[in-house]
Amino acid sequence: MTLLRFDPFRDLERLTEQALTGARGPRAMPMEAFRRDDRFLVALDLPGVDPGDVDVTVERNVVTVRARRAPLRQDGDQLLVDERPQGEFSRQFFLGDNLDTTRLSAEVDRGVLVLGIPVAEASKPRKVEISTSSETAEDEPRIAERASREEPANV
Structure with missing residues (x-):
């Protein structure tokens, strides 16, 4: 599961901007991102x-943002x-493609913008049922017929 994909050009743009303008101060929007259960949360500082x-x-x-x-x-x-x-x-x-951007939520509390991004239903783990076939005497002729049609393996 991915929240953020690496963007080398954004980092290069930020470094170039700092070099050209001489801006060495703190980032204007520091960010924290983490996963909690089936949601990713992104917090951005926006004091004032x-x-x-x-x-x-x-x-x-x-x-x-x-x-x-x-x-x-x-x-x-x-x-x-x-x-x-x-x-x-x-x-x-x-x-990442595993997130449901249509259900993104945003909330501001005490100068912190918190974005909630749920994991898409298709990306959530799901249990796969395993079926068993009980081979009875009635099934043996079908199994033998299927085996005779298969080509022998070259060893």
Whole structure:
């Protein structure tokens, strides 16, 4: 079962952006992903972001999270220090084919966006019944006939 597929180009894009802009701060949307029973949960930190400024979209197996954080200062305020990331942020990740993207859920609690992605029914383990055939005297002629039609194995 896979939740995330590796995307080397996203990591390369992030490194290039850091090199060109000199941005060395923390990621704007740190993520934690884990499986609990038949669901995968993805938690993204979005402190100070209004839930109305968060957008989650799913296209095929790609989830995109976009968020916007505005500064708290107002016109006329004298800025002394500004270390909080602001502006538009986005994070994309790829889901495995074993997940049901049509039933993805999203919830914000205390600045953490939690996405719940259930495992698709077709991907869940299921028990396969094993049947037994009781060979009686009536079955012996059919078994002998079937064996005579089979070609002998070359040894």
